[in-house]
Amino acid sequence: METPRGFRIIPEYLSPAAQAALVETLRGIVAQAPFFRPVMPGNGRPFSVEMTNAGPLGWVSDRAGYRYQPMHPVTGEAWPAIPDSILDAWGDLTGYPSPPECCLINLYRGEKAKMGLHRDADEEDFDAPVLSFSLGDTATFRLGGATRRGPTKAVTLHSGTALILGGDSRMAYHGISKVMPGTSRLLTGGGRLNLTLRRVTKPV
Numbered sequence: 001m002e003t004p005r006g007f008r009i010i011p012e013y014l015s016p017a018a019q020a021a022l023v024e025t026l027r028g029i030v031a032q033a034p035f036f037r038p039v040m041p042g043n044g045r046p047f048s049v050e051m052t053n054a055g056p057l058g059w060v061s062d063r064a065g066y067r068y069q070p071m072h073p074v075t076g077e078a079w080p081a082i083p084d085s086i087l088d089a090w091g092d093l094t095g096y097p098s099p100p101e102c103c104l105i106n107l108y109r110g111e112k113a114k115m116g117l118h119r120d121a122d123e124e125d126f127d128a129p130v131l132s133f134s135l136g137d138t139a140t141f142r143l144g145g146a147t148r149r150g151p152t153k154a155v156t157l158h159s160g161t162a163l164i165l166g167g168d169s170r171m172a173y174h175g176i177s178k179v180m181p182g183t184s185r186l187l188t189g190g191g192r193l194n195l196t197l198r199r200v201t202k203p204v
């Protein structure tokens with residue numbers, strides 16, 4: 001399969017020390033904004049992944065649909081701020097002039113935690129790239145093309161890897177097909193954390 005233009009992978013972008021510091025920062029965020037388990041629009045089936053957010057807008061899913069909202073769906077509180085270290089990394093890696101508005105934090109715990117093939121299409125600004133960081137257990141990421149059908153390419157994501165999805169890759173289908181338990185000792189209790197940074201609204 002041909003890799004879409006604008007896809008960049010940077011293994012070991014975060015040093016082991018930077019990963020440990022980020023996990024500590026995330027501990028503070030999760031204390032303020034606990035993980036919740038979203039459900040699918042319509043049928044209400046629970047996701048296998050738990051989520052929380054930082055930033056002015058958080059991504060949520062419930063029976064009513066997918067959307068961005070300024071408050072946590074369970075506590076009703078505003079989301080915590082995106083850590084400065086993450087905002088700095090967004091500037092370094094994307095060069096995009098406006099800051100991300102959403103830092104979605106996905107927790108994959110247990111062998112059944114996966115994310116099916118989908119596109120990130122709930123944003124108004126598709127010109128901005130998407131940036132992701134992987135922490136903890138190794139995962140198999142699947143990158144497809146502009147349609148749900150057709151070939152996908154398997155990409156292994158280790159703890160510390162950064163992914164930049166710009167250009168044609170921004171609207172590519174993608175998912176997490178597998179997380180390998182016990183492949184990292186970064187997270188107490190095991191599992192994988194993924195941070196996805198997105199611009200949601202069009203910059204004025």
Ligand code: MD3
Pocket residue numbers: 104106115120130131132163165169170171172173174175176194196
């Ligand atoms: C490729 N998360 O939350 S991050 C998601 O590892 C999501 O939790 C996965 O897909 C995870 O929406 C993958 C990497 C990623 C994020 C956005 C993309 C890859 C992407 C947008 C376009 C193409």
Ligand code: FE
Pocket residue numbers: 118119120174
């Ligand atoms: Fe996605």
